[in-house]
Amino acid sequence: MNRTLLLNGTNLTLERLFDVVYLRRRVEIDPAILPGLHACRQVLFDLAASGTPVYGLNHGVGWNKDREFSPEFFEQYNRNLINSHSLGIAPYCSVEEVRAMLCIRLNTALCCRTGISPEILTMYQEFLNRGIHPRVLRRGAVGEGDVSTLPLIGQTVIGLGEAEYCGKIVPSIEALCAEGMKPAVLGPKDGLSIASSNAQGESLAALLVKETQDLLKLGNAVYCMSLEGLNGGLQPLGRLVNELRGLEGQICCAADCRRYLKGSYLAQSDPNRALQDPLSYRCGAAVHGAVWDALEFVKKYLVIQINHTDDNPCILTEEGTISVSPNFETTTLSLGVDMLAAALCHMSRNIVNRLLKIVDPSFTGLPRFLTPHEVKTIGYSTIQKSFAALDAENRWLSNTCSTDFTPFAGGIEDHASNLPLAATRTLQIVDNLRYMLGIEAMHAAQATDMRGGVTLGKVSGAVKARLRETIPYLSEDRNLSLDIAAAYECIRSGDLLRALEAADS
Incomplete structure (x- = not known):
């Protein structure tokens, strides 16, 4: 299975997913999707510049939705979100389950409704293609957005935590360095976009x-x-x-x-x-x-x-706004x-x-x-x-x-x-x-x-x-x-x- 799978948010069949999971089929973000990703991201920047209250952008999440923070705090807040929400319980997911999570979340983000940084989605693509598999604990999510387990993928995105790489469990930063990759710098809503999806339940x-x-x-x-x-x-x-x-x-x-x-x-x-x-x-x-x-x-x-x-909130690019x-x-x-x-x-x-x-x-x-x-x-x-x-x-x-x-x-x-x-x-x-x-x-x-x-x-x-x-x-x-x-x-x-x-x- 050498033919690369172009993902565009709408074309992930189960058979293609199984090829990626079991046969290590390469994936690539369809270039035709990139303008939509950037347009979606721009909506976030515009809302942040205008000071419009947005869940997960300039306000907290969950019960903390009433907590407001400034744009200067974006990177630290998103790192805090990833760290505070990394709450899984043993045992660890299999490599196959993690590959399915990565592929599913990559595809749903390509629907251009999340506002996540395209650079982070490229990391998901490269995790699959280079065999960098974040260590994700299996238990702890309740199926309403797997926000207590998927942040463990975010740990690898920012160079923390562990990953399975070349058949061994290694620090994530070691796997990234071996492939010439750098940890991501998180921007507006990136933490929530990594954490909040149903990719774990759907992968299982x-x-x-x-x-x-x-x-x-x-x-x-x-x-x-x-x-x-x-x-x-x-x-x-x-x-x-x-x-x-x-x-x-x-x-x-x-x-x-x-x-x-x-x-x-x-x-x-x-x-x-x-x-x-x-x-x-x-x-x-x-x-x-x-x-x-x-x-x-x-x-x-x-x-x-x-x-x-x-995604919640969901970006409505057509209207230049965001919706609960x-x-x-x-x-x-x-x-x-x-x-x-x-x-x-x-x-x-x-x-x-x-x-x-x-x-x-x-x-x-x-x-x-x-x-x-x-x-x-x-x-x-x-x-x-x-x-x-x-x-x-x-x-x-x-x-x-x-x-x-x-x-x-x-x-x-x-x-x-x-x-x-x-x-x-x-x-x-x-x-x-x-x-x-x-x-x-x-x-x-x-x-x-x-x-x-x-x-x-x-x-x-x-x-x-x-x-x-x-x-x-x-x-x-x-x-x-x-x-x-x-x-x-x-x-x-x-x-x-x-x-x-x-x-x-």
């Missing part, structure tokens, strides 16, 4: 989208393997019956499953096959479709947010992330119920707990406690975050969306589901092996074959925590997904 939501997309694709394949282990029916995956329901996610997931199961022995009639399977099997693609639908909602509003201003703004509100997106968490919890519940059925002879006709020797070995018995514990954690994590906030700043800031928290806990659900899908894949592989020589689907068979390269058939009892960890790593590393995509190409 963006990475959540990427991880959920990958999880859902693999989840469909593992579900197909389970269906083959059960000797389940294919009718609920039919094209027409799903299209008649009209739900896009259900239609798409069922189509994926039909493709993954192409060539499977399940297409052949079997008098021993149940007329109708338990709902966790029969409705597996439909429940995954609910995850797909929730994900599409999040993607829709996330793309809107990362391509529009979220509600555009930092992220409630719609936070509600979508809450919905996605709930949908993933339904996916988690279905995995548990399928795992309970696939070890039950009354559903499968196979030995209890998929043991190869009903007297000599125990098989997949006590592992039920492990996946039940993960599912319980997912149910706890799926509780609504967006409605749980506390008024502060003297009662002025009396609403919040908790977007960073909502996205963080949903990322944890996704990670728990990697373990659960790994456990389901272990069971499905064992069950299909016990069926003896059955032909699996083109894709489901390829995923099983890749799993078997790491986890052998359970012929005798062994330390299953090692198998669980190995299955999880096959999923987390992308090995199973790559096998899926190769077979599906």
Whole structure:
């Protein structure tokens, strides 16, 4: 990925963002945007010269909005704002999360509504291109402008704090000097423009989208393997019956499953096959479709947010003035992330119920707990406690975050969306589901092996074959925590997904 991405405030797709985050695609501020940036900045200078009261320009922020200061105090005040608002709590964000923050904030500032110095935006551009990643603490923001965590990016902008550079944690000034860069001198409203955006919550939501997309694709394949282990029916995956329901996610997931199961022995009639399977099997693609639908909602509003201003106050260049703004509100997106968490919890519940059925002879006709020797070995018995514990954690994590906030700043800031928290806990659900899908894949592989020589689907068979390269058939009892960890790593590393995509190409 060598082609430079020209950012202009309106053209940041999720795919382009992922290129910048994961593939280190270079970015550049579109030169056509520069006149707008300078015009926006000039509005600030004009307002400052006229003495017009402006929040974050010549007046304080939050409860201190009634504190006025002189133009001579601009640099010191903005440094004070960055320092006083650097309030995050461990752990630190990953490099990928910080890259997403930098790219998102750069793009929203290019909407030419913030008034930030173009030189600072050039620093954001160069941080991305040169691999200077400010150390940003993950916790402490409430999703109403991430003003307690994003100032840690400002620390690096002014040469303070730490950064990840060339694989090491170094003082920010050392990274800047190594690249021939100088710390910024902050001017009017620069501190507030650095601190006040939703780039952290949006970066976490963006990475959540990427991880959920990958999880859902693999989840469909593992579900197909389970269906083959059960000797389940294919009718609920039919094209027409799903299209008649009209739900896009259900239609798409069922189509994926039909493709993954192409060539499977399940297409052949079997008098021993149940007329109708338990709902966790029969409705597996439909429940995954609910995850797909929730994900599409999040993607829709996330793309809107990362391509529009979220600044308060908002500069209206057309009118030569500045307006108090509600555009930092992220409630719609936070509600979508809450919905996605709930949908993933339904996916988690279905995995548990399928795992309970696939070890039950009354559903499968196979030995209890998929043991190869009903007297000599125990098989997949006590592992039920492990996946039940993960599912319980997912149910706890799926509780609504967006409605749980506390008024502060003297009662002025009396609403919040908790977007960073909502996205963080949903990322944890996704990670728990990697373990659960790994456990389901272990069971499905064992069950299909016990069926003896059955032909699996083109894709489901390829995923099983890749799993078997790491986890052998359970012929005798062994330390299953090692198998669980190995299955999880096959999923987390992308090995199973790559096998899926190769077979599906």
